[in-house]
Amino acid sequence: MGLALSYTCAEMLEDKIRSRQAKVAVIGLGYVGLPTAYEKAKKGYEVIGLDISEEKVNLVNTGITYISDIEPVSFADAVTSKKLSASTDFSMLEHADVAVICVPTPVDEHKQPDLSYIKSAADQIDRYGHEGMLVILESTTYPGTTDEYLRSRLAEKGFIMGENFFLAYSPERVDPGNKSFGISNTPKIVGGTTPVCTSLAAAFIGENAHPVSSLEVAEMAKVFENTFRYINIALVNETAQFCSKSGIDIWEVVDASGSKPYGFMPFYPGPGVGGHCIPVDPYYLTYKAQEVMQSTKMIELAGEINDGMVTYIYQRLSEALNEESKAVKGSTIAVLGAAYKPDIGDLRESPVLPLLSKLQDNGARLSIIDPYVESFVLDGEIITSYPYSDEMIQEADLVLLATNHSIFDYERIAGVAKVIFDTRNAFKNVSSMKARYYKL
Known part of the structure; x- marks a missing residue:
C-alpha cells in the first residue's frame, strides 16, 4: 500500500511537471526569485510569487518589473495572462505543487x-x-542546511522523503547584467534527499539540470565555486600591489598570462569584491568548517586581502593627490560608478561604498556619477547620484573610476579631467590621455 502511494505521488507530480499543470510558488521576489518566477511563467506554469514586501507584490501584480534583466513588456504579458501573480499570503502554498x-x-x-x-x-x-509537494531550496548556504532546516522538520510531520514529499537543493546561478547567460541557459546543479527527489527536481528545472548525488554535494558546489573566485580575486589583488611597487602593469600581465590556452583563468584586480554571492559565500564555508575543526586559512587570508583593497586604493589615491600638492581633505573627487559591477545598478556588497565612506570620513567632497543608481544610503546619509557633465569632471581635483560602466565616454573624460585614478583599467583604449593618469 505504501509503495503504491509513493509511486502514485511521484508519478502524479511528474505528470503535472511535464504537462506544465503543476502550480508553482516562489518564496522571495528578489534578484533571484522574481527572474525564477518569470521564467517558469514563460514556460507555461501558473506561478505565484510570495514575499513579505507589499511594495514588491503590488509592482508584480500591476505588471511592473523592478529587476533590470527582465524584459518589461514580456513580464507585463505574463501578469496579464494570469500566468504570474504575487501575494503576501503564504497560505497560498497549500495550493502549490512545487515551492x-x-x-x-x-x-x-x-x-x-x-x-x-x-x-x-x-x-x-x-x-x-x-x-505530494516538491520543495526546492535555491538560497546559497553551507552543507547540511536543507537537511537541518527542512527535511528534519518535515519528517516530524510524518512526511517520507521520496515517497509522499519531495525535497531538493538547487543553488541559484544568477549573474545580474550578464547578456550571455541567464536562468534559461545556465547549467543548474540539483541534489535531492532521495534519487526520486533529484529526478523530480531535475524534471522541473529542465534540460539545464545537472544532477548530483546528494543535497550536501549541491550545497558544497555552490559555496566552492564562489570561494574559488574569491580566492583568485585576492591573488590578483595582492599581485597588483606588488606590480605597482615594481613598476609592472598588472593588467598587461593578466592579459599576457591569458594567452595560454590551458591551465589559466584570468581574474582582474579592483577595489574589492561585491555582489550577492562572492563576498558572502566563502564565509558560509568557513562557518561550517569550524564545526568539524577544519581551518580555512586560504579563505581568511583572501578576505584580508580583498577587504584591504579599500585602504590600499585610498592610499594610492592620496599619493596621486599629493603629486598635485593636494590632500584628500578638501579635495573635490568625482566618482564614476557606485555599483559593484558594470552596466547594472546593483549595490549589494559593493566595495565602492566603503571606499566612498573612507574618503568622506577624511574630508573629501564627493560627487557620485552613476547612471544606473539614483540614490543610496551611505553612513546613514542619502547620497544622490548626479548626471554626467563635463563641468563636473573639469572642476574635480581627481576623477575616481570605481565602476567601469560601458555608457561612460572614456575618451571624452580623458580629455577634460585633470587627474584620473582608474581602478578598473577602463581607459585602456583611450587614444589621447590629457589628464594625469594613475591606475590600479
Whole structure:
C-alpha cells in the first residue's frame, strides 16, 4: 500500500511537471526569485510569487518589473495572462505543487551566516506543506542546511522523503547584467534527499539540470565555486600591489598570462569584491568548517586581502593627490560608478561604498556619477547620484573610476579631467590621455 502511494505521488507530480499543470510558488521576489518566477511563467506554469514586501507584490501584480534583466513588456504579458501573480499570503502554498525558496542568505557584521530568511521560509513550508509537494531550496548556504532546516522538520510531520514529499537543493546561478547567460541557459546543479527527489527536481528545472548525488554535494558546489573566485580575486589583488611597487602593469600581465590556452583563468584586480554571492559565500564555508575543526586559512587570508583593497586604493589615491600638492581633505573627487559591477545598478556588497565612506570620513567632497543608481544610503546619509557633465569632471581635483560602466565616454573624460585614478583599467583604449593618469 505504501509503495503504491509513493509511486502514485511521484508519478502524479511528474505528470503535472511535464504537462506544465503543476502550480508553482516562489518564496522571495528578489534578484533571484522574481527572474525564477518569470521564467517558469514563460514556460507555461501558473506561478505565484510570495514575499513579505507589499511594495514588491503590488509592482508584480500591476505588471511592473523592478529587476533590470527582465524584459518589461514580456513580464507585463505574463501578469496579464494570469500566468504570474504575487501575494503576501503564504497560505497560498497549500495550493502549490512545487515551492521554490529564493530568499537572501547574507552574513552579519561579524561575517557569520544569517539564516533567518531560510528559517522563516521553512516555517511557512512547515505550516502549509502538503503531501505530494516538491520543495526546492535555491538560497546559497553551507552543507547540511536543507537537511537541518527542512527535511528534519518535515519528517516530524510524518512526511517520507521520496515517497509522499519531495525535497531538493538547487543553488541559484544568477549573474545580474550578464547578456550571455541567464536562468534559461545556465547549467543548474540539483541534489535531492532521495534519487526520486533529484529526478523530480531535475524534471522541473529542465534540460539545464545537472544532477548530483546528494543535497550536501549541491550545497558544497555552490559555496566552492564562489570561494574559488574569491580566492583568485585576492591573488590578483595582492599581485597588483606588488606590480605597482615594481613598476609592472598588472593588467598587461593578466592579459599576457591569458594567452595560454590551458591551465589559466584570468581574474582582474579592483577595489574589492561585491555582489550577492562572492563576498558572502566563502564565509558560509568557513562557518561550517569550524564545526568539524577544519581551518580555512586560504579563505581568511583572501578576505584580508580583498577587504584591504579599500585602504590600499585610498592610499594610492592620496599619493596621486599629493603629486598635485593636494590632500584628500578638501579635495573635490568625482566618482564614476557606485555599483559593484558594470552596466547594472546593483549595490549589494559593493566595495565602492566603503571606499566612498573612507574618503568622506577624511574630508573629501564627493560627487557620485552613476547612471544606473539614483540614490543610496551611505553612513546613514542619502547620497544622490548626479548626471554626467563635463563641468563636473573639469572642476574635480581627481576623477575616481570605481565602476567601469560601458555608457561612460572614456575618451571624452580623458580629455577634460585633470587627474584620473582608474581602478578598473577602463581607459585602456583611450587614444589621447590629457589628464594625469594613475591606475590600479
